[in-house]
Amino acid sequence: FYYLDESKALEVVVKNPNLIADMVEKIRPIPDKLYPPEIEGAEDEIRDMTFSKAKELYGENLPEIVAKRINKELNSIISNGYAVLYLISQKLVKKSNEDGYLVGSRGSVGSSLVATLTGITEVNPLAPHYRCPSCYFTEFFEKGEYGSGADLPERECPDCGTQLEKDGFDIPFEVFLGFEGDKVPDIDLNFSGEYQASAHKYVEELFGKDHVFRAGTIATVAEKTAFGYVKNYLEENNIYYNSAELSRLIKGCTGVKRTTGQHPGGLIVVPKSKEASDFTPLQRPAEDVKSGTVTTHFDFHSLHDYLVKLDILGHDDPTVIKMLEDLTGLDARKIKLDNPEVMSLFSSTKALGVSEAELLSKVGTYGIPEFGTKFVRQMLEDTKPQNFSDLVRISGFSHGTDVWLNNAQYLIKSKTCHLSEAISARDDIMTYLINMNLDPLVSFKIMEDVRKGKGLKKDYEDEMRKFNVPEWYIESCNKIKYMFPKAHAVAYVMMAFRIAYFKIFHPLAFYAAFFSVRASEFDAEIIVKGKESVLHEIKKIQEIGNQASQKEIRLLIVLEVALEMYLRGFSFQIVSLDKSTANRFIIEGNQLIPPFGSLPGIGETAALNIEKERDLKEFKSIEDLRIRAKVSKTVIETMLNHGSLEGLPENNQLSFFA
Numbered sequence: 148f149y150y151l152d153e154s155k156a157l158e159v160v161v162k163n164p165n166l167i168a169d170m171v172e173k174i175r176p177i178p179d180k181l182y183p184p185e186i187e188g189a190e191d192e193i194r195d196m197t198f199s200k201a202k203e204l205y206g207e208n209l210p211e212i213v214a215k216r217i218n219k220e221l222n223s224i225i226s227n228g229y230a231v232l233y234l235i236s237q238k239l240v241k242k243s244n245e246d247g248y249l250v251g252s253r254g255s256v257g258s259s260l261v262a263t264l265t266g267i268t269e270v271n272p273l274a275p276h277y278r279c280p281s282c283y284f285t286e287f288f289e290k291g292e293y294g295s296g297a298d299l300p301e302r303e304c305p306d307c308g309t310q311l312e313k314d315g316f317d318i319p320f321e322v323f324l325g326f327e328g329d330k331v332p333d334i335d336l337n338f339s340g341e342y343q344a345s346a347h348k349y350v351e352e353l354f355g356k357d358h359v360f361r362a363g364t365i366a367t368v369a370e371k372t373a374f375g376y377v378k379n380y381l382e383e384n385n386i387y388y389n390s391a392e393l394s395r396l397i398k399g400c401t402g403v404k405r406t407t408g409q410h411p412g413g414l415i416v417v418p419k420s421k422e423a424s425d426f427t428p429l430q431r432p433a434e435d436v437k438s439g440t441v442t443t444h445f446d447f448h449s450l451h452d453y454l455v456k457l458d459i460l461g462h463d464d465p466t467v468i469k470m471l472e473d474l475t476g477l478d479a480r481k482i483k484l485d486n487p488e489v490m491s492l493f494s495s496t497k498a499l500g501v502s503e504a505e506l507l508s509k510v511g512t513y514g515i516p517e518f519g520t521k522f523v524r525q526m527l528e529d530t531k532p533q534n535f536s537d538l539v540r541i542s543g544f545s546h547g548t549d550v551w552l553n554n555a556q557y558l559i560k561s562k563t564c565h566l567s568e569a570i571s572a573r574d575d576i577m578t579y580l581i582n583m584n585l586d587p588l589v590s591f592k593i594m595e596d597v598r599k600g601k602g603l604k605k606d607y608e609d610e611m612r613k614f615n616v617p618e619w620y621i622e623s624c625n626k627i628k629y630m631f632p633k634a635h636a637v638a639y640v641m642m643a644f645r646i647a648y649f650k651i652f653h654p655l656a657f658y659a660a661f662f663s664v665r666a667s668e669f670d671a672e673i674i675v676k677g678k679e680s681v682l683h684e685i686k687k688i689q690e691i692g693n694q695a696s697q698k699e700i701r702l703l704i705v706l707e708v709a710l711e712m713y714l715r716g717f718s719f720q721i722v723s724l725d726k727s728t729a730n731r732f733i734i735e736g737n738q739l740i741p742p743f744g745s746l747p748g749i750g751e752t753a754a755l756n757i758e759k760e761r762d763l764k765e766f767k768s769i770e771d772l773r774i775r776a777k778v779s780k781t782v783i784e785t786m787l788n789h790g791s792l793e794g795l796p797e798n799n800q801l802s803f804f805a
Contacts, residue, residue, distance in 0.1 A: 257634025294536025
């Protein structure tokens with residue numbers, strides 16, 4: 148503003164903008180508090196449901212520890228307006244269970260006893276305890292004597308002689324809703340992948356299609372991609388920069404918005420009294436106007452404190468459990484979590500009747516979710532878990548960052564501490580420090596800092612030493628970068644243990660379910676040829692080592708389970724035009740019949756078409772198959788080479804003497 152004199156410039160640049168700013172009302176582009184969806188009477192419904200279930204389990208006169216925990220949680224949930232979120236989750240889980248699909252909880256929702264009692268999660272966060280289903284006798288272990296209720300010895304009720312139920316995983320509520328109970332809760336649920344779409348539809352039925360939207364995501368430029376952009380630009384324009392300037396340019400491009408997408412299972416619910424546009428514009432993912440999906444323009448992290456997000460995620464474990472229940476007629480929820488034979492799988496191969504050398508593994512956990520990878524199998528070998536809480540710890544170790552490697556692994560191997568003492572999940576820290584008599588709020592703050600990778604403040608280290616916390620424990624806290632919630636680990640291990648039960652006692656059902664959810668990764672060309680063919684392919688991939696592709700790594704997982712199945716005396720038939728399904732394995736005698744989709748080159752559409760047409764009418768010839776199932780020449784050749792079309796003529800034969 149050099150063309151104005153000094154006093155006029157001051158008026159234009161400073162005085163007038165301040166005058167205008169003072170005249171503008173204080174407004175926010177979006178509301179500044181949580182607006183949960185409205186369900187009339189949600190608070191009373193959650194309270195009644197909670198106490199009704201509590202009394203069913205623990206009797207009319209609730210033990211003090213139970214009543215105290217319920218009242219504390221309900222006060223936080225209801226006073227902060229979170230009852231609706233609990234009620235929605237309860238309705239979703241109930242609907243899925245009624246339709247025959249178990250739901251797994253994830254994240255820290257299992258830290259809430261109200262979530263347990265309303266049926267949202269199976270994880271009971273109370274201290275390990277006995278309870279009598281007949282006379283309601285209870286005994287709680289609050290000083291860390293046991294890691295979980297499943298670890299308690301079998302016992303009869305001292306009052307009435309009934310076999311006692313064992314429960315409780317010792318998880319503090321604060322991990323879920325914060326120390327003041329006012330943190331917006333995230334209730335994440337794992338539905339069967341087959342049921343996910345039905346769960347989404349049910350939310351739309353509850354709140355109306357105009358009030359439920361897929362959570363938007365923003366995809367940004369990754370560092371490696373930015374490097375490519377910068378490198379290509381400099382080369383095309385014959386520009387040379389030193390490494391420092393190159394790093395600066397790459398850093399400038401990293402994190403820039405590239406495109407938009409949708410969260411795999413996140414739904415944003417807008418209350419009926421509001422419009423979506425009060426909070427966020429709406430759009431189609433990746434600006435695809437033909438897409439039938441509507442997402443929020445702002446990504447769900449930006450809307451977290453203002454609107455309720457439901458995480459309805461698709462997961463393989465509930466699908467596998469459903470298949471196993473259908474194949475065996477058993478209720479997976481009735482499987483005890485202390486079965487010694489199932490427990491032995493995590494430290495040896497004896498229960499499978501197969502030697503370690505034959506199986507190429509010292510433990511029997513091939514195909515068990517959470518425990519089947521090479522990394523976790525090595526962890527099992529190092530720790531030799533003896534009970535359920537040990538498995539929960541191992542799950543925590545495997546999901547944390549700098550929790551196991553260069554930390555707990557060294558401490559356990561050097562016998563500095565036992566497996567049961569090492570830090571594995573974030574809740575361990577708070578529980579341990581409270582047991583060491585530190586102030587609960589200080590214990591909570593230490594846990595929060597450590598789980599976020601911030602290490603320990605000097606004041607906290609001094610406080611820990613004052614209460615005789617060992618030096619190795621303090622050092623361990625300072626190394627951690629990220630920690631898993633214990634409730635998530637418990638929920639995953641419960642699913643894994645149940646699946647392991649079927650592996651021992653209903654092996655063919657286990658293998659049929661395992662391979663069915665991985666039908667596209669199963670290579671029937673290799674696997675049905677027998678044990679030697681499988682072994683040859685395993686060794687081939689192992690020799691490639693770190694250079695193996697993702698496809699080869701996924702195939703290796705399937706091959707390991709197939710090898711185990713052969714070693715246990717079971718085998719595969721070839722893919723059968725008459726008997727195979729599109730994508731599920733069928734049990735026949737001591738064998739499995741693979742689906743059409745397990746043959747390389749036969750995609751989902753072709754497999755479904757073959758099954759559908761075969762069920763309508765028997766194929767008369769290869770030509771008949773090709774025309775009716777609309778399959779390509781390549782698919783026909785694949786089936787011919789495999790032997791699936793043996794005895795089927797090339798063309799339809801017309802008989803003049805019929």
